[in-house]
Amino acid sequence: MSIMKLIWAAVGLALGLSALAGAVHAQECTTKIGAVLPTSVDWGRPIAETAQFAVDQVNAAGGAAGCAIEMVLRDTQVDPKVGVDAAKALVDLEGVKLLLGAVSSGVSMPILTSVTVPSGVVQMSCCSSSTAFTKLSEEGKTSGLWFRTFATTGVQSAIGAKVAKDKGYGSVAILYKNDDWGQDMARLIAANFAAVGVEVTASVALNDGQPSYRAEVTEALTSQPDALYLALYPAEGTAAVREWISLGGSQNMILANSLKSDEFRDNVGMQYLGAAVGTDTASPRSESADAFRAAYVERFGSEPNGPGLANSYDATMIALLAMEAAGKDATGADIAAAIAKVTDADGTPVSADTAGFQQAREVLAGGGTVMYQGGTGDVRFDANGDVSAPAVVWSFTDAGTQEVEYLSLNEVDAFIASLN
């Protein structure tokens, strides 16, 4: 072999190596993830676009687990049948190991029970709030594959109990709307009151469209509680509260966010609502939430005001971070298990953008864990895949409502933990 040939071979080898290195950067492999979202309704499309925005940022950072990510999006039409068909096609035909969606609890639930859990696929929802999922998970029927970035009604009920405790009420009667939401609230708040040592003297359901709520209110009043908890909508709330006050019931009231309404305030009258306080979940007041807002405005040219946008972004980002942490060719169970590594409170904080993803990759490669800080703040899942949210306590004023107290995510979490 001549010197020349040797040089050429060396050059060729170098070229080949660099070509190989280039291939790593260009990611000749592609991993598909599925998304089932209601893109045919006007508020559903931005949720899907936000998810795609997160995917684009991850691809700009070099993809997850060494491969570019392709999000295959299917429409649910807010219909459980369509949603299940779409999810089935994504899992069986496209072979996805990760499914984002759905929005409505009624669509997410059948997908979870009949598609993702049987196939061992991770399901991450941006927007389903029903506590039915928590129950399912407690029964062990989700196989740990279910996650959501939307707070359940549990946050509000916990804060309701906190208010009762802070105000020193010894006993509370509950009036609730007789529907899924109201029953959920009544069940949760009763348990939370018991946990903080407040006695629940009565829990009375109010049906829609009854001519009179006198009998129901009388039922709640006989026990003469210190305060009244209301999980009602404004129309029946007004009727019930006027009845309650006229019968001499306590004006100490705790209101669910559904009664944060001018109609309710005007018809009951400010003179009777001075001691009433309400609860609600709130957007986080953190740098990462502001950063998401700024990034969203830059990309879409408008504020992220629609429902579930920050939640959709975080759902996608966390899922992809988990794929990165789980490594190449991970199964659904691997990805689900890796979610704890990217939402670890003790981990290295990473921001919700391309740079944050790259930083997370380095930390994870070094065997560390990261704490994802996203559009909804520091996202942390509990054992049932549920997240918490910051909360506000509010009261009525002559002009509207005012904030009485803001509870950050950590404060809410600490309080919920103290209940259990």
Added chain:
Amino acid sequence: MIQNLIDGILTGSYLSLGAIGLTLVMHILRFANFSHAELLSLGAYCALVFDALVTALVPGLAAKLGPLSLTWALILATLISMVLTGLSAALIDRLVFKRVREKGQELSMVFASFGMALVIRNVIGLIFGLSPELYSKDIAFATILSRDPLILVKPDQVFVLVAALLLMLILHLILSRTTFGYALRAVAENPSLAQVNGVNLARTIMAVWLIGGGLAAVAGVFYGLSHQIIPVMGRDLVLPIFAATIVGGIGSVYGAVLGGFIVGIAGNLALVILPSGYTPSVPFLLILVVLLIRPHGLFGEARA
């Protein structure tokens, strides 16, 4: 328990007033008028408008009467509303029901009344909005009759009961003591035979609508006084009022009065036995039980 009973009687008073009008119309015109409860809303909103008007014109009338949340202005407005609601009922009959009656069958009338109910309800909603309205924003506090067991009564409710009983007495006297009352009952028995005997059918029908509408207006105002005025109040009240009419026996004014009180009391007592989520079923159960035992209602009679 005693509290529930008292509340039931007080609820029964406005249900009875509504049921009287319905039973008369159902008996004499022989059709189930599903729009009758909308006359209650019509009357309540009509009184709301005139209450504001009278108060604006003569501010002196806006003072409250003793412990009641009632004002002279509202009493005056209620009287005007009775007349106007009665006239509206007669007008609706002239424009809609009369034409259907002449051409269609019994079932067409039922559907026509359903349609009318929707039209009235939605027109009211369109004009006044869907949020609740109140005659007085102040809350009238209940008087404590007894502390153990706790018994509370609102002055307004006592007034409503007394006024309702008074109206029923007047109606009773008219029906039993006047020629007009005889004519009314004759038409109900047999319209053709009544006409042969010189009873003016068209005028009697008009009178039935005026009475029915007028009583419905009072019932609506009393309901608004006790609770709140909302465009869907007719929808919420139609079932208890129908239950009262059917339980009492169609055509019997006294049956309607009794039926109203029975439905009111049963609805309030139900909570003692049933969980609160199931109370809306009580009027249905009541209808079933009464019809099983007395197929024509408590005071009703079979007719050819």
